[in-house]
Amino acid sequence: MSHRILILAEHSQNQLSVGTAKCVACAAGIPDAEITVVVCAADAGAVAAQAASLKDVSKVLTIEHPAHAHALGALIAPQIAALAGSYTHVLGPSSTFGKDVMPRIAAMLETSQISDIMAVESATRFRRPIYAGNALLTVEIAAGAKMVGTVRTASYQPAPGGGSATVEKVTSNVALPTHTRFVSVSAAKNDRPDLQTAAKVVSGGRALGSAEGFKILYQLADKIGAAVGASRAAVDAGYAPNELQVGQTGKIIAPELYMAIGISGAIQHLTGIKDARTIVAINKDSEAPIFEVADIGLVGDLFQVVPEIEKLLAV
Amino acid sequence: MQRILVGIKRVVDYNVRIRVKPDGTGVITDGVKMSVNPFDEIALEEALRIKERGGAEEVVVATVGPADCQQQLRTCLAMGADRALHVQTDARIESLTAARLLLKLVEREQPFLVLMGKQAIDNDNGQTGQMLAALWNRPQATFASKLQIDGQRAQVTREVDAGLETIEIDLPGVVTVDLRLNEPRYVKLPDIMKAKKKPLETIELATLGVEAQQQLQPVRFEPPAQRQKGIKVKDAAELVAALKQKGLL
Ligand SMILES: Cc1cc2nc3c(=O)[nH]c(=O)nc-3n(C[C@H](O)[C@H](O)[C@H](O)COP(=O)(O)OP(=O)(O)OC[C@H]3O[C@@H](n4cnc5c(N)ncnc54)[C@H](O)[C@@H]3O)c2cc1C
Numbered sequence: 001m002s003h004r005i006l007i008l009a010e011h012s013q014n015q016l017s018v019g020t021a022k023c024v025a026c027a028a029g030i031p032d033a034e035i036t037v038v039v040c041a042a043d044a045g046a047v048a049a050q051a052a053s054l055k056d057v058s059k060v061l062t063i064e065h066p067a068h069a070h071a072l073g074a075l076i077a078p079q080i081a082a083l084a085g086s087y088t089h090v091l092g093p094s095s096t097f098g099k100d101v102m103p104r105i106a107a108m109l110e111t112s113q114i115s116d117i118m119a120v121e122s123a124t125r126f127r128r129p130i131y132a133g134n135a136l137l138t139v140e141i142a143a144g145a146k147m148v149g150t151v152r153t154a155s156y157q158p159a160p161g162g163g164s165a166t167v168e169k170v171t172s173n174v175a176l177p178t179h180t181r182f183v184s185v186s187a188a189k190n191d192r193p194d195l196q197t198a199a200k201v202v203s204g205g206r207a208l209g210s211a212e213g214f215k216i217l218y219q220l221a222d223k224i225g226a227a228v229g230a231s232r233a234a235v236d237a238g239y240a241p242n243e244l245q246v247g248q249t250g251k252i253i254a255p256e257l258y259m260a261i262g263i264s265g266a267i268q269h270l271t272g273i274k275d276a277r278t279i280v281a282i283n284k285d286s287e288a289p290i291f292e293v294a295d296i297g298l299v300g301d302l303f304q305v306v307p308e309i310e311k312l313l314a315v
Numbered sequence: 316m317q318r319i320l321v322g323i324k325r326v327v328d329y330n331v332r333i334r335v336k337p338d339g340t341g342v343i344t345d346g347v348k349m350s351v352n353p354f355d356e357i358a359l360e361e362a363l364r365i366k367e368r369g370g371a372e373e374v375v376v377a378t379v380g381p382a383d384c385q386q387q388l389r390t391c392l393a394m395g396a397d398r399a400l401h402v403q404t405d406a407r408i409e410s411l412t413a414a415r416l417l418l419k420l421v422e423r424e425q426p427f428l429v430l431m432g433k434q435a436i437d438n439d440n441g442q443t444g445q446m447l448a449a450l451w452n453r454p455q456a457t458f459a460s461k462l463q464i465d466g467q468r469a470q471v472t473r474e475v476d477a478g479l480e481t482i483e484i485d486l487p488g489v490v491t492v493d494l495r496l497n498e499p500r501y502v503k504l505p506d507i508m509k510a511k512k513k514p515l516e517t518i519e520l521a522t523l524g525v526e527a528q529q530q531l532q533p534v535r536f537e538p539p540a541q542r543q544k545g546i547k548v549k550d551a552a553e554l555v556a557a558l559k560q561k562g563l564l
Contacts, residue, residue, distance in 0.1 A: 103442035107449035134333035179485040187478035295545040308551035
């Protein structure tokens with residue numbers, strides 16, 4: 001029996017998210033997967049074309065509506081639920097977009113959800129982290145139940161290109177609710193790599209002491225082409241904006257290099273970096289828990305060490 | 316009555332080091348400190364502040380779970396909730412069931428706002444609020460870091476991957492809260508004494524007409540892979556050399 005998998009695309013109206021390509025990679029691990037990606041957008045053309053070019057995607061559906069200029073869970077969920085009837089699995093990325101909308105879809109389909117899928121064992125059996133990643137749980141969904149899930153994107157590489165799926169327009173006759181309205185979004189614009197997909201991340205904690213203090217991290221990051229991250233304590237204190245938070249309740253990332261600078265290494269922070277290839281810790285306290293997970297540790301004062309690193313890189 | 320319903324969950328305290336049982340059937344919870352899920356405390360704090368500003372007349376907390384959950388409900392009463400509802404069951408409760416049960420309480424209590432944590436730190440599912448909103452056919456505003464109520468509407472600032480997003484929802488609706496919405500108050504001893512006299516109603520799950528459906532069967536719990544022990548370098552020069560050697564710089 002083939003499994004029909006519907007993936008809800010995340011996008012910025014003109015760019016498909018890397019997380020969506022990772023959902024495709026996760027779905028491709030389900031035996032006999034037949035993968036469809038659905039794009040809800042004001043104008044779906046560009047995003048649909050990107051989705052159609054992903055390997056293993058057989059069909060792309062587009063639902064166009066002016067209200068889709070902003071992704072609102074309450075508007076998207078009923079349309080996806082209406083579409084989901086003939087699919088065995090409905091997946092979305094475990095980004096704030098997917099975390100918001102997927103449970104609403106699951107409830108409309110009267111089914112349970114499996115959040116943060118990190119491994120597929122069979123079409124009904126999936127593994128996911130619980131307790132901030134301090135335990136892994138394998139769960140089996142009842143036979144015949146529709147499976148709704150979010151994909152822990154840090155566990156997957158994006159599906160490669162090379163596909164040529166057909167693109168089909170769907171006309172939805174679901175009445176869109178008017179009880180939820182987009183007002184505004186404020187996102188810092190910068191030329192730095194995106195924290196979620198960057199190969200290198202320089203991350204700072206409470207020890208940086210101020211937004212001013214954080215500047216030495218931005219300088220180092222720019223020198224090595226890294227994104228900047230932060231601990232919750234640094235964000236709470238206003239040293240860094242919320243979208244930089246790494247951890248259980250921030251972003252879960254898997255860079256090649258993660259430099260934790262003045263971060264103690266609380267379990268909630270470590271959850272976010274478990275899949276980093278190489279972890280570097282710079283901390284003046286040799287007992288800091290971050291050293292238990294660091295591949296390379298340096299005990300020292302960051303205000304001395306970081307400028308030194310920069311100087312060494314200049315020559 | 317202008318009422319806020321706050322959903323809370325009893326979870327292993329966030330400071331406890333989680334250990335998986337050797338036989339892989341769960342994590343060790345015997346003799347472990349249990350607390351109100353930290354996000355739910357923030358949800359309750361917000362409800363209390365709304366009431367203290369005159370924006371609500373009553374704050375009701377509700378939970379689903381075994382008898383022990385009453386300890387956490389008492390903590391919430393001590394924080395300032397007026398009343399507590401305990402849907403009692405020893406069954407394993409999936410998010411969808413929790414949402415169905417909360418919907419029953421919503422129908423009974425008719426709140427204008429339901430506040431919940433954005434996730435519980437045990438299962439890290441992050442589902443119940445959105446599921447309740449869906450079943451109730453009302454708006455949801457997840458990951459709130461700011462909440463402004465203006466008559467029949469609420470403006471909610473949400474922590475999203477891109478930064479901060481503001482949406483407006485019609486009430487009633489469900490708001491799930493993120494960490495930076497507020498800092499919960501500390502419970503004082505006299506409040507703990509007072510809380511003992513506040514109403515706590517126990518409702519047997521069976522009387523609500525909801526089945527504790529179990530669609531997800533846990534198969535195996537295991538500890539995560541341990542990282543290999545790393546090296547220590549003594550200064551910036553050694554660090555840069557080590558990173559260059561790994562091809563990372
Ligand atoms: C429900 C919940 C969810 C949470 N989610 C997250 C999350 O997603 N992400 C997250 O990060 N946290 C999260 N936390 C918070 C977490 O528990 C820690 O409080 C937080 O990570 C600590 O941040 P920090 O390491 O920057 O600060 P601290 O723990 O204060 O550590 C600062 C470190 O800097 C070192 N230091 C000080 N000065 C210097 C110097 N000059 N040079 C070098 N080192 C120095 C100190 O030795 C110390 O180790 C969560 C907590 C809860 C309860």
